[in-house]
Amino acid sequence: MTSMKFTIDLPEALPTRLNAQEQSLSQVLEVGLDELIASPQTGFTGFAEVLEFLANLSTPKEILALRPSETLQAQIDQLSEKHKAESLTPQEKHLWQQYEYLEHVISMAKAKAYLKLNPQ
Secondary structure: OOOOOOOOOOOHHHHHHHHHHHHEEEEHHHHHHHHHHOOOOOOOOHHHHHHHHHHHHHOHHHHEEEEEEHHHHHHHHHHHHHHHHHOOOHHHHHHHHHHHHHHHHHHHHHHHHHHHEEEE
């Protein structure tokens, strides 16, 4: 893997936050880009309502315990390895992006469930 230096202008508060993540900055950027690419490109605006709905379907503990089936996890693991090796086919890349987006949605639902269990 080759590296490259570049300069960007950032909002005033962001460099302080980035300095705290200096050791994993490339990972932060990669995950952020992957997340952006995995986002639905259509104008879906009801995201918060869907998350709230998911959080109300089960108990917060059940949502926090939500895990993929063994079959699904095996498929995700296989795609993950191919993603790391940068050897995904276009179809597999699309599927990987869908899994990333789904993981993001589930993470958001789990965060809401956690807040319900631990109100501040």
